[in-house]
Amino acid sequence: MDASLAILNADVVTVDGVRRSDVLVNDGLITAVGPDLSVGSAARTVDAAGRLLCPGFIDLHAHSALRPFDDPLLGAKIGQGFTTELICPDGLGPAPLTDATVDTRRRYLRGLEPSTGAGWDWRSMQSYLDALQVTRPSANMISCVPHSAVRESVMGNANRPPDRREMSAMKDLVAESLSAGARAVSFGMIYAPGLYADTNEILQIADTAAQYGVPLVPHVRNEAAGVIDSISEFVHVCEQTGAHLHVSHVKLVGVPHLLSDLLHTLSSAQDRIRLTCDQYPYGAGSTLLSALLPGYAFDGGPQATLERVRDHAERERMARDMEAGLPNWENLFGACGPENIVITQAGGDRSDAVSKTVAEVAEATGTDPAFAILDLLDHTELDACMIDHYSTEKVVREIFSSSGALVGSDGVFNPHPHPRLYGTAPRVLGRYALREKLITVSEAIRRLSTGPAGVLGLDDRGEIAVGKRADLVLIDPARYVDTATYDEPHQVPPGVELVTVNGITVWDNGSHTGARPGLVSGAQTFAGPAAERR
Known part of the structure; x- marks a missing residue:
């Protein structure tokens, strides 16, 4: 059987277990799954011995x-x-x-x-x-x-x-x-x-x-x-x-x-x-950092929120409620504490706050933590995000x-x-x-x-079977693990040897191929097969 991609000797993962199989792909679909398949011509053959092959x-x-x-x-x-x-x-x-x-x-x-x-x-x-x-x-x-x-x-x-x-x-x-x-x-x-x-x-x-x-x-x-x-x-x-x-x-x-x-x-x-x-x-x-504010702060939309953040009386009210809480309100500020809230994005001229805790920002500015949050929202015009532990x-x-x-x-x-x-x-x-x-x-x-x-009712994907989309992930089980941390988050995991989307290789031996074959469900505009493969 001819194929655009033949993955041989893989440990194919299903919900019922792991079995050694070959998998053939053609025209974006899985065309054959089984041991010792007879492969005719293949544009690419991958020996996947010792590797896990997973549905995308x-x-x-x-x-x-x-x-x-x-x-x-x-x-x-x-x-x-x-x-x-x-x-x-x-x-x-x-x-x-x-x-x-x-x-x-x-x-x-x-x-x-x-x-x-x-x-x-x-x-x-x-x-x-x-x-x-x-x-x-x-x-x-x-x-x-x-x-x-x-x-x-x-x-x-x-x-x-x-x-x-x-x-x-x-x-x-x-x-x-x-x-x-x-x-x-x-x-x-x-x-x-x-x-x-x-x-x-x-x-x-x-x-x-x-x-x-x-x-x-x-x-x-x-x-x-x-x-x-x-x-x-x-x-x-x-x-x-x-x-x-x-x-x-x-x-x-x-x-x-x-x-x-x-x-x-x-x-x-x-x-x-x-x-x-x-x-x-x-x-x-x-x-959003603004999720630390009480619900009433958002009445009227972002501009109204920003005006409250800048109004002396409203600032006092919001800071007081953030410290004490309100009935039936999920108070993330009170639940986590300023030492456990880290700024991940800050617009305007407040990039100095990124990667710091609210407690650290407050100490550096000589401000109460609740008011430090209000100041950040003011200076960034609400363009701020956080991690809350x-x-x-x-x-x-x-x-x-x-x-x-x-x-x-x-x-x-x-x-x-x-x-x-x-x-x-x-x-x-x-x-x-x-x-x-x-x-x-x-x-x-x-x-x-x-x-x-x-x-999501997606009966065309989610498992490795004949007729399903060829969305596939081939990993080295000895190396595949999360390496991203809170201090160094931009860490791609090791051990991802191959990723295909709709049969097109998008990740190969640790690097993106530049291919962009993804499909948007419901979209009526389509770039076409030639564009998929660029």
Whole structure:
């Protein structure tokens, strides 16, 4: 049998185990799998003896919606084996938009998804997906419908429930975006303006998601003391609507004593609804520095937030609430402490703060830590990001081993990023499975590939079988492990010998090939086969 790529003598990983096999690829698809295949002519043959061959990894939580406009190679993700990314999580994304909301959405996202190359000339989800495909990314891209973008398009940044007309318009916009090719609806219940939604609004959106058979993917309202009630809110919504619930980055922020309650909440809900979840394998998060502010700070949009940050009375109020907390508010500042919050991005003239803790910034400026945060947000005009250390490794591993969580990197492309941007997949497969035996290699592939494909309804990938997409990762199990650290995060893992996307080699012996064959789900613009191979 002829092939464009023949991988011979590989240890092929499936959810049922590891078996020695040959794999043939042609025209972007896997054409044969089995031992001692008869190979005719092959454009390339790889002897993979002693190597693990895995289906391409699927990142269920990727902040890469704008990255291809600046860096379509996506080396941080491709270099660890991610071949498909689910973008626009946390209710945050660059589409849909209106002429009235494009500036505020762009401004709000710039700390989390910095981009100088994006044109922002799209408005609908369809036009955004088309623009993304024109960048010819190296990885496949699949989008959520981000609830905050939908709400802002219809209601602006109003802190109130929608009226009947607005609710209908939001549901129509979600349906339009799902029809364009989005495969999930994401919520960010700590991010404006999504945080203003009540349970009824979520339920109405969930009803539309259920009609399209796509999951709800929420960052729940509170991952600290209120985590059980916050997950239960979405469980209730899905009980009422029949929607599939996929909880983003399951964690406990400063409340390890709730571990058994968290695991019980997840397992008991699985008896009543279709529920899955994902986790990044670290005890620290990474998000907008403004997430440290109380919810009322965001009423009216980014400019109103900036005005509050600069107003003496409002500064005093916010600093006081950050120190003392508020009922039902996830206070990350209080849960983590200024010594455990690290600045990863700071715009304007505040690059001096990058890589320092809030406590260090406060000491250097002779300022109280809460006011140091407000000053950074002022000087950067909200263009700042952080890493927040909130949990022990023991709790992270217990959640991972007991919950069955799938994998999402939640990687953010900052100047000093969280190590999960480069290290998520090798930490799961290389460290947790191959070295520490916390889970089996087959279980790691279920969490990285097969399970995520099932969540998104991607029956064309997620396993190595005839007829599936040739999204493949060949690794040396003796070398593959995460090397990215908090101090030195820009570290591609060793041991990744080959990565193919749609049958095209994008990573070869530790380096990106420059190929950009990724496909954007739903995009109507396509660069063509010749462009794929450049």
